[in-house]
Amino acid sequence: MDDAYSSMLSDFSLETTAQGAEHFQMLSDVPEGTQVKVAFLGNETFDQRLSAIEVLCASRVCPMPIISARRLESAWVLDSYLTQAKQVGQIESIFLVGGDPSTPQGVFADSLDVINSNILDRFDIKTVGIAGYPEGHPRIHTEVLWACLKRKVDELSSRGFSVEITTQLSFDAERVIFWVEQIRSEGIHVPIRIGIPSPSTVKGLLKFAGQCRVGTSLRLLRQYGWQVTSLLGNVGPADFLEAFREGVQDRDLGDVRLHVFPMGDLSTVMLWMKGVATQPCE
Template structure:
């Protein structure tokens, strides 16, 4: 498993100094300027995922991916299966990021459209093209959903995840699971235990929302199907009677630090900087100072 971990990231097997050590980040193509501004706050080789959003030009995604590499970080571009319009669209983007940004790690999602805009119905269709391993990609990330998936039963969710992990590994690549962000540490820890009990041992990056305005956080939660009940928000530190101001993930990250154990396997954090890249990185630095990391 050490070799597989190295394919996920060269420093994955290094013992983390604390819960935030070895974190990864998410950005959109339009966040390139924010990334450059925040770059001095980001450790070298930090994985940075570049999302695949509607309405973006391929050139913008490629430029953002190249910027991640040029700044000394590890780019992980997304591929949204149902948004890809053709085989040339898919393989052209893959070729561009591999050749121009030295990409070795990619992340795949099915995407939001109810029907595919091209030949790929789901992420398994992308995997089975063989394009990733032919291009020299070493690791593929897939989504994890600690609070369930809006379009699948729990049993279907587990079956699909297991099948994707096995297919990726059978093709000689390492599999990584990156979860949707959550406000609920108990749901995340329980999901991790079940993941391992089901024999899925690949590394996991747990999604954490960066500090942001409370209304913005709740809007993203609604858009992404993330649980935001009164009880869950209270655990996170948000009161539904006062939605003004901002909220950070202090309580969530503290609970991960206290709760994660050997039974949860290899876990690192993945930050969604909804309130801005610099704001998220400043929060991480402040958290590290506070907790001696």
């Protein structure tokens, strides 16, 4: 297996809701030190998120709280959350997103506002993750996405943070590769994690994609090379990964890893990841 591809598979990250963090307690298959993003959902409380961070630390993985800028009611709320997260989990990394609400619930209109508030500077945070959109965003023009990405990387780097980009849920391997090449051509050489779903039902995948504001359909999945027949069938990213592996041969894309969105039982997801990591290439 290609060294770069093997490294990409071995150093993957995961994601969980606050309520789903308890599953990591009951499972020993998740490698120690695995980065696990903790979602910032509107139907979960700060206490639930803090409890999740504590559980994940006890499970010997590394929680990375997601901060949803437009869901924060005030700067004090952000300060309080980070203070308590450091107390219960000694977190060293966070992930910034604008968030689902179109209207801010407080003083932060987007993740850049959080960065420029100087609040993050007061905590011993080493890495700040930001979102990337290889397949676009339904509400933001591509030119704006690029400009904001560069500004966030520049602002965070100038403040001494390490930066990591994690993409939205991705389906088109060719488009993702082209996007990563664009990132590198702009002189941005931070680690990039490619967001993929674990195997699931087609219906479940399309529903999750909609929740992530990623437009897709049966027709588009087939167009991207995913083996799907109907909404009642099952689907996984094996073809995406193979297309990505073939596409990156003889290309130097730098530090590229995977971010897996678990679609179902965590033990099943980990069993699948073990199979992918040990599967020989043609």
